[in-house]
Amino acid sequence: MKILSWNCRGLGRREKKCKIRSMIIDRKIDIVLLQETKLSSCTEIDVKALWPKARMDYTYVDSDGNSGGLLCIWDPGTFQLSDCCCNRSFILLSGTILNSFECVLVNVYAPNVVDRRRKLWDTLVRLKSASSKPWCLGGDFNEIRCVGERIGCSRRHRGMLDFNSFIESCELSEVPLLGRKYTWCSAQEGVKWSKLDRFLVNPEWLEVFKLKLWGLPRILSDHCPLILMEEERDWGPRPFRFINAWLLHHQFSTFFEKVWKEARIDGWAGFILQSKLKLLREALRNWNKEVFGDVSAKLKNAKEELNNLDLLAKTRALVDSEKARRNVVNSEVWKLSRKAEWIWLQKARLDWALKGDKNTRYFHVMATSRQSKNGLYSVTVGDRVVEDPGEVKLEVCNHFKKHFSEDWKVRPSLDGVFRSVRNSHDI
Structure with a gap:
């Protein structure tokens, strides 16, 4: 359309x-x-x-x-x-x-x-x-x-x-x-x-x-x-993003620390950090699918179960097990609602205190609007406008390669004795 x-x-x-x-x-x-x-x-x-x-x-x-x-x-x-x-x-x-x-x-x-x-x-x-x-x-x-x-x-x-x-x-x-x-x-x-x-x-x-x-x-x-x-173009896999709502999960801290400590990498410090972050990224993706799950789907199912229990309570008195289950589901609804709000708040990047909570549709609209503003859909190379996703990625890659390429054969070095100014009286 x-x-x-x-x-x-x-x-x-x-x-x-x-x-x-x-x-x-x-x-x-x-x-x-x-x-x-x-x-x-x-x-x-x-x-x-x-x-x-x-x-x-x-x-x-x-x-x-x-x-x-x-x-x-x-x-x-x-x-x-x-x-x-x-x-x-x-x-x-x-x-x-x-x-x-x-x-x-x-x-x-x-x-x-x-x-x-x-x-x-x-x-x-x-x-x-x-x-x-x-x-x-x-x-x-x-x-x-x-x-x-x-x-x-x-x-x-x-x-x-x-x-x-x-x-x-x-x-x-x-x-x-x-x-x-x-x-x-x-x-x-x-x-x-x-x-x-x-x-x-x-x-x-x-x-x-x-x-x-x-x-x-x-x-x-x-x-x-x-x-x-x-937008009909395919820009490939989405980049990895840390979701703030993960911090609300009771197992997240333990899982994060375990993955980081168990990663054994040999090499120089920069390579070790890069490799650990790569392993952590894949582990978080799997954990998000298997443990954290789809918050919206979980919230919908929990609300339906809570509603069914409320309807049942109108027809007869609930037994102890059903009352206990209703308390558990009610608590789960509150937890999942908070996670959903955190997710949309992060995507929209709005002030929670000013805009209020539980306004998921508002956050959704603002998140979509922000993504559209920040999106890179075309680049101008000389007099030519590039719109194809593959060509855009290639031109961006070439730009940064050229920007960060080493032009100096011998870089300058600093010699001499450098004295600490921490305790200097002249400052």
Whole structure:
């Protein structure tokens, strides 16, 4: 699934239609969200000039004079529409993606006036409260979220506060933008930069899809196109990571000490340390699978068993063995819940005291967002952009080999007597 969002600044020119069509073909786009089409009447001929596939569905909003206009095109095999509504600033599509995920897609083109934007946010909040499906909003919001999203902005203003309040009210999370920092540049001056275009989603989207948002080069418009897509590339085995929740297990310290002491390695100190860490890594992986186990699955099973015992207690008095078992399971639920919170807290890297505990969904969303921001998905080598996982790994390896290679045939050495300054009176 790939969704393209772009403020195209008019579809009257043939060059722009050809560019959108080639972009859909090259990037294999399934859903297109266009803003500011400037078309007073959009015909099927106009849509077919953009859409290269045989099957298509579409809906549009006419422009108001020479400004505005929205157009949504999608492959009915990817998105099945069940309902829609619209006005001058948005098109809302309710349906199902890939016949399995019920959701709402919203193509947004926010007004360029603060008061009118606030009315738009209020309208979307009301619609969101009446819908149980998870939302995905993409488009030109004509607003920034913080001062760092605009060059030359030094203070928070009312529109920024309204926008952030709208995002919080709808429980939305922003998909991190990769490839560029700003999405709009003043066409005439070329010195004003802002991040006006984005995608906002409910947590369910991040739980179901591994989303990445790419910003493409700015062409034929003062806005750059955005592509929301699933990460399909295979980057190989995941690196080893120490899980803080392991420390909560009563056997961990004993196991750790035993593995470290039993590892007998001969050689110089650096080699011994490297070999012991390698053995410890493999031992921890096996221990995690065989002893620590899947915390989420264990917690689910424990909760089900506790619930069954509670239901049984409603029908008859529990015997001593069942009462003892309920106490054990109840204690296990608390222990497993704490481990699960530690795991998601570590992944999200958030302040526990500020964000609260037991909010696993919040931690999950923030962890996914952080991983997307920190991920290395492409590198630029000279004038060439490398995106293939194998080539990216090779270029990174070559970079560090070159960076740490020995260029000096003879390294300098320090001679003379070095006196300790620990007891010096001159310091």
